[in-house]
Amino acid sequence: MVHDLKLSFFGAAEEVGRSCIFLESDHAKVLLDAGIKLGKHIEYPNIPPSIVKDLDAVILSHTHLDHSGYLPHLFAMGYTGKVYATKPTIELTNVMLSDYISISAPKDVTNKTMDLLHKSYEIAEFREPFKIKDLDVEFFQSGHILGSSMVRISDGRKALFYTGDLQLAKTRLLGGADLKNVSAETLLMECTYGSKKDVFPPESVTVKKMLSSINETIKTGGKVMIPSFAVGNAEQVLLMLDDYMNSGVIQKVPIYVDGMINKAMRIHRHNVIYARKELQMRILMSDYDPFRSPNFMPIENKGARGDVVKKEEGCIIVTTSGMIVGGPILFYLSKLAGNPRNKLLQIGYQAAGTTGRELQDGAREITIDRRKVKVGLTIENYHLSAHGDRPQLDLLLKRVHGLKRVFLIHGEAEKLAEFKGDISNRFDVVIPRQGERYDV
Ligand SMILES: [Zn+2]
Ligand SMILES: [Zn+2]
Structure with missing residues (x-):
């Protein structure tokens, strides 16, 4: 041996x-x-x-x-x-x-x-x-x-x-x-x-900047897209948005939640015992369920997705995939990326070779489903990794x-x-x- x-x-x-x-x-x-x-x-x-x-x-x-x-x-x-x-x-x-x-x-x-x-x-x-x-x-x-x-x-x-x-x-x-x-x-x-x-500011600083940027865009009727990982930063960002929308820090607009995130949120809800104590207590001590907040509008089908991009309203779209390699974000970007009124907030790690990384590095044209898409919107990066x-x-x-x-x-x-x-x-x-x- x-x-x-x-x-x-x-x-x-x-x-x-x-x-x-x-x-x-x-x-x-x-x-x-x-x-x-x-x-x-x-x-x-x-x-x-x-x-x-x-x-x-x-x-x-x-x-x-x-x-x-x-x-x-x-x-x-x-x-x-x-x-x-x-x-x-x-x-x-x-x-x-x-x-x-x-x-x-x-x-x-x-x-x-x-x-x-x-x-x-x-x-x-x-x-x-x-x-x-x-x-x-x-x-x-x-x-x-x-x-x-x-x-x-x-x-x-x-x-x-x-x-x-x-x-x-x-x-x-x-x-x-x-x-x-x-x-x-x-x-x-x-x-x-x-x-x-790779040293990131405290989350409170990041969140403050992010909220004021979101407000700025919704006020002008723009749409804020937040590509997220179905498990991890999607839940983080949704809990944060819900919290600040309830307290009035961000204006009340629909938060559309598209893709696998909806299923992942349900799994988070019934496994909340694995989450931090404060979150468990909040759910146990009140009727409020942040994973099923009335602020969230789940998008269940392609028709509904089309309606979101057509509607003349400011809104927030939280969807997959986090590094823009697939998922509904490709559809939203193909329709919304050209308009300078809209915004893309990148909140997680963007691996080399992904469209997310290209955008992070300043690309002003991307390829979605073999079609070239001009990028006219504002892109911002926040560390909510x-x-x-x-x-x-x-x-x-x-x-x-x-x-x-x-x-x-x-x-x-x-x-x-x-x-x-x-x-x-x-x-x-x-x-x-x-x-x-x-x-x-
Ligand atoms: Zn991981
Ligand atoms: Zn990993």
Whole structure:
């Protein structure tokens, strides 16, 4: 016996997308996440079929497709083991994956594959350790989205801590990552915002600016579009808009909610026990349900979508996808992007290669369904991301006890290199590449 843990990286290596890390112990073979990379083309993790067949378990940190989107393909390749995740992650993943499969229609995935996946789920609760063969596994709140987890895995000799995606600060929805008494020698950390320049103002400052910008546009009868991730910043921004509309800070106009967000909101409502305490109390102590606010107007079909763009009124449209790679936002932009009275507010991470990133970088013409669309509206960026910024990543390194080795993943290559330069005097820092294997 070698008595070593081994890690192989099949994705999220010098990139944000297709998180997929293979962990081997003396007796267990486990996959940490099974994601895809979204962009103009979908990219899969480079995991060899021989490894998939031998897997004992998949640990799913959270529902975003860059962590969960490869699951159906694993089952299509013959995987027969369990998928461990929290209850909200399981429910949200079912919605996200059925949307992904119906839109991208991958040839290898059948109804039978999806049935196998649905039967494979095992609920993991936060801070309730369980065993996978010789491994002790424990989930911790990661503060990123509802049900999102960090995972500590130990073979009794060594421990590693995988952050998934994390947010240390409190948000409207969640109470921040739970890092109380966490120890591990090895850390696998996401670095979406790993550059020293990635320092964001407090949410209150961002929100104030955003609200006055929204008011400015609605006053002139313009439409404000907010492309959002169905799970995560959509709920955050909707709770915020509802709150400030009720208190009169923003003018009362319809908030149209289109796409998968409506389903995700229902799942948030009945899993509110996983949200921050203040939100739970508010729902318990009053009749008010912010997830089903009368300020929200769900858009249920294409006809209704057409009416929204035709109506001469100021309004707010919150819809998917967050990085403008699909979803109803493409329709709204194709109709509304030309009018300088309208506004596009980008609130989350925009990965390289997405239309969202092009717009963020100043593109004044984009392609939607092979048609060129002129961009005449105002574009503004606000940080309402569910990811921690660089000071929070530095804080994470202080909060995990006994750290010796740090793997930097889930980040753009330049940010990872910069981060490594800043911390390599304190830790053994590795930026793993696709397909590389390491002893831990
Ligand atoms: Zn995520
Ligand atoms: Zn991610």
